[in-house]
Amino acid sequence: MSSIQLKIIGVTAATLLIATAIYVSVSYQPQGSLEVDYPTYTVSNFGSYDDFNTFLQASVEAQTNNALSDGSETPSASRTDASNEENKGSDVASDTEYDASDSGTQSSAVEEADIVKSDGTYLYVISQGSLCIISAYPAEDAELVSTITFEESSTPRNLFINGDNLAVITQSYLYRTLDEKEPSDDVECIWQDTTSTHIILYDISDRENPVKIRDVSLEGYYYTAHMIDEYVYVITTQYTYEPVLYEGAESSYVPRICIDEDVKTIGLSSIYYINDPGISKTLTHIVSVHIKDVSKEVHAEVFLVGDPSVIYVSSDSVYIASSSYLNDYETIQGLLEEYVLPALPSEASHEIDAVDSLTLEEYQKTMVIEWVIQNYVEQMDEQQRQTIAEELITQLQKTLLHKITLDNGDITYADQGTIPGTINNQDALSEYNGYLYVVTTMNGWVMSSYLSSIESYNNLYVLDETLDVVGSLDHLSNGASVSSVRFVDDICYLDTYEQDTPLLVIDLSNPDRPEVVGELDMPGYSTYLYPYDDTHILGLRQEDNSIVVSLFDVEDRSKPRELSSYQIEPQTKDEEDYWYYSTALYDHQAFFFDVDEQLLILPVSTGYTESAYVFGVSETGIELQGVLTHASDEGDVTELEEPGIDSYWKGSYGYSIQRSLCIEDVIYTISNAMIKMHDGETLEEINTISLL
Numbered sequence: 001m002s003s004i005q006l007k008i009i010g011v012t013a014a015t016l017l018i019a020t021a022i023y024v025s026v027s028y029q030p031q032g033s034l035e036v037d038y039p040t041y042t043v044s045n046f047g048s049y050d051d052f053n054t055f056l057q058a059s060v061e062a063q064t065n066n067a068l069s070d071g072s073e074t075p076s077a078s079r080t081d082a083s084n085e086e087n088k089g090s091d092v093a094s095d096t097e098y099d100a101s102d103s104g105t106q107s108s109a110v111e112e113a114d115i116v117k118s119d120g121t122y123l124y125v126i127s128q129g130s131l132c133i134i135s136a137y138p139a140e141d142a143e144l145v146s147t148i149t150f151e152e153s154s155t156p157r158n159l160f161i162n163g164d165n166l167a168v169i170t171q172s173y174l175y176r177t178l179d180e181k182e183p184s185d186d187v188e189c190i191w192q193d194t195t196s197t198h199i200i201l202y203d204i205s206d207r208e209n210p211v212k213i214r215d216v217s218l219e220g221y222y223y224t225a226h227m228i229d230e231y232v233y234v235i236t237t238q239y240t241y242e243p244v245l246y247e248g249a250e251s252s253y254v255p256r257i258c259i260d261e262d263v264k265t266i267g268l269s270s271i272y273y274i275n276d277p278g279i280s281k282t283l284t285h286i287v288s289v290h291i292k293d294v295s296k297e298v299h300a301e302v303f304l305v306g307d308p309s310v311i312y313v314s315s316d317s318v319y320i321a322s323s324s325y326l327n328d329y330e331t332i333q334g335l336l337e338e339y340v341l342p343a344l345p346s347e348a349s350h351e352i353d354a355v356d357s358l359t360l361e362e363y364q365k366t367m368v369i370e371w372v373i374q375n376y377v378e379q380m381d382e383q384q385r386q387t388i389a390e391e392l393i394t395q396l397q398k399t400l401l402h403k404i405t406l407d408n409g410d411i412t413y414a415d416q417g418t419i420p421g422t423i424n425n426q427d428a429l430s431e432y433n434g435y436l437y438v439v440t441t442m443n444g445w446v447m448s449s450y451l452s453s454i455e456s457y458n459n460l461y462v463l464d465e466t467l468d469v470v471g472s473l474d475h476l477s478n479g480a481s482v483s484s485v486r487f488v489d490d491i492c493y494l495d496t497y498e499q500d501t502p503l504l505v506i507d508l509s510n511p512d513r514p515e516v517v518g519e520l521d522m523p524g525y526s527t528y529l530y531p532y533d534d535t536h537i538l539g540l541r542q543e544d545n546s547i548v549v550s551l552f553d554v555e556d557r558s559k560p561r562e563l564s565s566y567q568i569e570p571q572t573k574d575e576e577d578y579w580y581y582s583t584a585l586y587d588h589q590a591f592f593f594d595v596d597e598q599l600l601i602l603p604v605s606t607g608y609t610e611s612a613y614v615f616g617v618s619e620t621g622i623e624l625q626g627v628l629t630h631a632s633d634e635g636d637v638t639e640l641e642e643p644g645i646d647s648y649w650k651g652s653y654g655y656s657i658q659r660s661l662c663i664e665d666v667i668y669t670i671s672n673a674m675i676k677m678h679d680g681e682t683l684e685e686i687n688t689i690s691l692l
Helices: 003-021 049-064 241-247 329-343 346-355 362-377 382-396 647-651
Strands: 043-045 116-118 122-127 130-135 143-148 154-162 165-177 191-203 211-219 221-228 231-239 256-259 262-265 271-274 282-290 299-304 310-313 317-325 397-407 410-420 429-432 435-442 457-463 469-476 482-488 491-496 503-507 515-520 525-533 536-543 546-553 561-568 592-594 599-605 610-618 621-628 659-663 666-670 674-679 685-690
Touching: 049 241, 116 154, 116 659, 122 154, 122 666, 130 154, 154 221, 165 221, 191 221, 191 231, 191 282, 211 231, 211 282, 221 310, 231 241, 282 410, 299 397, 299 410, 310 429, 317 429, 317 435, 329 346, 329 362, 329 382, 346 362, 382 397, 397 435, 410 435, 410 457, 435 482, 435 491, 457 491, 469 503, 469 515, 482 536, 491 525, 491 536, 546 599, 546 621, 561 621, 592 659, 599 659, 599 666, 610 666
Parallel strands: 271 299, 482 525
Antiparallel strands: 043 271, 116 122, 122 130, 130 143, 154 165, 165 191, 191 211, 211 256, 221 231, 231 282, 256 262, 282 299, 310 317, 317 397, 397 410, 429 435, 435 457, 457 469, 482 491, 491 503, 503 515, 525 536, 536 546, 546 561, 592 599, 599 610, 610 621, 659 666, 666 674, 674 685
16 A cells, blocks of 8 residues: 555545535535536527426426536537427517606616606605505695505506506416415415516506506516616516426426416527526516507517526616526535646645545545645645635636617527626626626635635626627725726726725726726715716715715816715714614615706615605705605604504604605605605695505
């Protein structure tokens, strides 16, 4: 027996004690070598619904048995776009004056769905499971003119308004058994929670009597919705195990859409997939509906191309970003051997080769190999460990991007690309002049137990129309993850959660060579940035237990400076223990800014209820004009007492102001309980409408 084998056997006993202790956590991990470079996946259509169901079942088994851990992706086998005509189902028949959510949208050409909309005369408000239409202007005569109610199982989520047409997106929860039987006490009668999303269109030319003109329902959980011109695009998601469970093992699931009670099959040519159950674990449904003309075709497409971590919608495309951590044990071990072993002495390879001759289980051999590698890694200098760790992290953390084009309701799969890192939210993407800008974060802790913990850092990528990277910036704000990103044309403003990292100004005018052109040091961290005009931006940040609103001068991009700020902080000793918070820190639709009126309105919480802080904003500074609330000094609204209303709910969340907007010179604040109107200059109350 060789000295190397004796050495290995000598450490095996101790190592196996550790290995046995963690066997449960590693024994079910996927086996076999995994390709972790950035391959291009073939996106295809299924040849038959049987193939589709077989694939769904494989995905379910992969998830149930943990045969493929989250993100352990392999390149798909190439499959041609085939369509079996015998099995193929029929394809799916396939002027607002003012919008309250305009100040929060990323693109003026794309409108996001929200819970409140305005057309300059009326307000449309989702509250208490209903949709209220309010004649809002003039404020003195404001009144509730009609209420649209929905089925008990249906919850209104968002809405759009376009002239005399209204679109409401609702979520319906239905309950049924696997075999469609009525409820029973039989334990074998397993219940599943199914869900569908409805796009309900109304003719509201007579606001007092809205008329339903179309009801389009699709499967899945409501994810997001956008309106481009007169088309409403709704996106839902559905785990692959859901249709398999609902239909049962002996049934064949066929995706469907219902248009005014007419159920239509989604054709095979409208179902796209990556042939890897480990990646394609979610069905992403995209549907387009014309908000005015019910004779227009409804388009529906289904994509099994990854779990959406972020979805960004531009004026002509949908980008599905699927971020993943390849953190399963088998993958990391393979990478250690690929990247670390070449940097180790030859003895390390000999010792690893000797492990194969030992009578051990495979997972035990793996643990011994890990010990060998770590033993030699400890002899490296820190810089060498950090360099290798960074190479490994680049392989382990990635985002797969899919581009889907939109054209007057048509929905077409276009391209894909892969970039290192993970994406924080939709603000980290922007499309401009044919380029897609993306900011990602690399989390450095992933390799800490193997090599060395490195600082997290951020990257910016410029991708062309085919999602190929044409320019990049690496290692932005080392040691911190992104807290806010704002793209204004070809300029990017980037801030992080670290208190001591600066706000960066990045010039993207040369897509091949993006460049950091300016920095601004400031305390706290911004979670939302909003362009005031061409040379100024507003920032909203958390600083300790206070909220800070700032105005930045960015005319000289190399020397950004803070012109003015206002800190919302405890004013009395009794308030010192309160943590000031605003939903606008993370929900950009709660942030209202009217540049013409130079008015900023933010919901701010100092306890259980969010009030509206009204600021005057100009280039000369930020000034608090007043605080509007829907609660009295006692935290309750005694004049609106209603039987059956829980006092806790009434005194807190129910009267928290969720949205604010202006019509002409009137400020409207909206909570679940009421709408209040105040004079925009004096802040004197004009009118109140109860929504209870």
